[in-house]
Amino acid sequence: MTNWLPDIRTGDGPLYARLAGRIENAIEMGDLPSGAKLPPQRNLAFDLGVTVGTVSRAYQIVRERGLVSGEVGRGTYVMERQADEIRPAPAVRQAPAPQGSERALVSDNTIAMTSTAAADVGQGPLIGEIIGKASVDTGYAGIDYIRSIPRSWQEAGSQWLAHNGWSPDPATVIPTLGVHAGIMAAVTAVSSIGDRIAFEELCYPATPRAVAMSGRRVARLKSTPDGIDPEDFEHVCAQQHPKALVLVATLNNPTLGTVSEENRQRIVEIARRYNVWIIEDNIYGGLKDKAPTPIASMAPERTFHLDGLSKSVSAGLRSGWISCPKGTLTRVVNAHRLLTGGAPFLLKETAARLVLSGEATRIRSRVRDVIARRSKLAVESLSGANPDVEVRSDPDCPFVWLTLPDPWLPGTFGKAAREVGVAVDVADEYKIGAISYPCPNVRISLTGPLSDDKIERGLAALADLLSSPSLNFDSYE
Numbered sequence: 001m002t003n004w005l006p007d008i009r010t011g012d013g014p015l016y017a018r019l020a021g022r023i024e025n026a027i028e029m030g031d032l033p034s035g036a037k038l039p040p041q042r043n044l045a046f047d048l049g050v051t052v053g054t055v056s057r058a059y060q061i062v063r064e065r066g067l068v069s070g071e072v073g074r075g076t077y078v079m080e081r082q083a084d085e086i087r088p089a090p091a092v093r094q095a096p097a098p099q100g101s102e103r104a105l106v107s108d109n110t111i112a113m114t115s116t117a118a119a120d121v122g123q124g125p126l127i128g129e130i131i132g133k134a135s136v137d138t139g140y141a142g143i144d145y146i147r148s149i150p151r152s153w154q155e156a157g158s159q160w161l162a163h164n165g166w167s168p169d170p171a172t173v174i175p176t177l178g179v180h181a182g183i184m185a186a187v188t189a190v191s192s193i194g195d196r197i198a199f200e201e202l203c204y205p206a207t208p209r210a211v212a213m214s215g216r217r218v219a220r221l222k223s224t225p226d227g228i229d230p231e232d233f234e235h236v237c238a239q240q241h242p243k244a245l246v247l248v249a250t251l252n253n254p255t256l257g258t259v260s261e262e263n264r265q266r267i268v269e270i271a272r273r274y275n276v277w278i279i280e281d282n283i284y285g286g287l288k289d290k291a292p293t294p295i296a297s298m299a300p301e302r303t304f305h306l307d308g309l310s311k312s313v314s315a316g317l318r319s320g321w322i323s324c325p326k327g328t329l330t331r332v333v334n335a336h337r338l339l340t341g342g343a344p345f346l347l348k349e350t351a352a353r354l355v356l357s358g359e360a361t362r363i364r365s366r367v368r369d370v371i372a373r374r375s376k377l378a379v380e381s382l383s384g385a386n387p388d389v390e391v392r393s394d395p396d397c398p399f400v401w402l403t404l405p406d407p408w409l410p411g412t413f414g415k416a417a418r419e420v421g422v423a424v425d426v427a428d429e430y431k432i433g434a435i436s437y438p439c440p441n442v443r444i445s446l447t448g449p450l451s452d453d454k455i456e457r458g459l460a461a462l463a464d465l466l467s468s469p470s471l472n473f474d475s476y477e
Contacts, residue, residue, distance in 0.1 A: 123313065152356065202252075253284065260292065379400065389405055
């Protein structure tokens with residue numbers, strides 16, 4: 001029998017969740033090796049000063065996660081694990097530097113190719129007019145808290161979320177303070193402290209970090225050029241039992257991975273089999289006229305579908321919408337309010353008016369034209385600089401994923417780019433844990449506050465670096 005006694009006096013959540021977490025950590029760190037016998041429940045309860053029910057519930061949780069097995073009369077044992085099942089603890093447990101810590105060092109003179117916010121196509125004055133008119137039309141409501149959700153906001157959300165022949169029932173839609181806030185509301189609504197939430201291992205990092213800060217655990221899914229691999233998703237479901245999957249199925253940030261129709265169906269089948277919620281972030285997919293069928297149309301009973309205005313109309317409006325599965329809307333509304341303090345009435349009203357009037361669609365069309373033109377320029381500039389350069393792009397995607405030629409490494413290239421006045425995002429910023437394959441990539445954004453002139457100068461500077469890779473780069477600082 002293993003002489004093991006965890007400390008559960010500190011931590012978040014109920015005692016059983018803390019104990020389950022301590023057991024899982026001990027297994028991952030090797031303190032409880034395969035085959036080790038856990039203390040009898042009564043003994044451990046006495047030593048910890050808790051009830052037997054607390055220990056029993058914790059043992060049940062780790063048993064459901066596939067970490068231990070138990071039989072009446074024999075006790076509870078740590079299960080044998082294959083080498084490929086033992087993964088390093090997610091990096092998010094180590095309190096990583098907040099996303100954007102490097103960007104904070106960018107000077108006013110630097111060409112910051114790090115933002116995917118909607119390009120400036122002259123929408124500012126129009127948005128200002130709508131805000132002014134909305135403020136007059138709504139009277140006191142325009143300067144008050146949001147006390148209810150008007151039907152018009154739900155209708156606007158249904159229209160904006162509609163894609164490829166699918167549109168959600170307006171009654172299932174609520175406005176959010178952007179897509180990130182909506183995702184966090186959904187995660188909070190369907191999970192508890194200690195539950196695992198699955199993410200692609202190369203993704204926008206702020207969301208898994210926020211999930212970890214909320215006391216959930218991050219389960220990593222292997223990234224492929226075509227999005228997550230359904231087989232790996234099933235493997236993680238069987239071994240780690242995630243409560244939800246957060247997925248960018250179309251144009252994943254930063255890899256541009258897009259899950260095929262066939263794999264979307266397989267992901268849905270696996271999610272149903274293991275009772276996993278799906279949180280579908282379509283913030284980049286919403287920029288495409290022709291995209292695969294939304295997962296929400298395949299599995300409406302378990303899929304939260306989100307999109308917003310930040311990449312296509314205006315990031316400053318902080319406006320998005322989420323379509324919720326039946327029976328979850330009230331929970332999401334409450335979670336969103338508690339997490340964010342609520343959303344400004346005037347901005348939500350403005351966003352709805354932009355969509356219902358058709359102006360949002362017209363602005364998005366002009367933004368897509370800018371993206372297509374700049375994406376083509378980026379491919380030509382960067383690919384022409386070196387025959388070994390690979391540039392992954394899409395005419396509707398506001399960034400490209402550059403594979404660096406030898407001997408460049410992402411960190412070194414990022415540093416060299418800053419020396420010549422350009423900021424890019426290196427691959428390490430998007431990893432949510434150690435990955436098992438080389439990732440010599442940087443993400444180069446094409447929108448945000450950048451003018452055409454800055455885009456051209458920034459791409460030219462990066463192309464100059466790529467044209468002489470044999471020199472590599474270093475400094476004496």
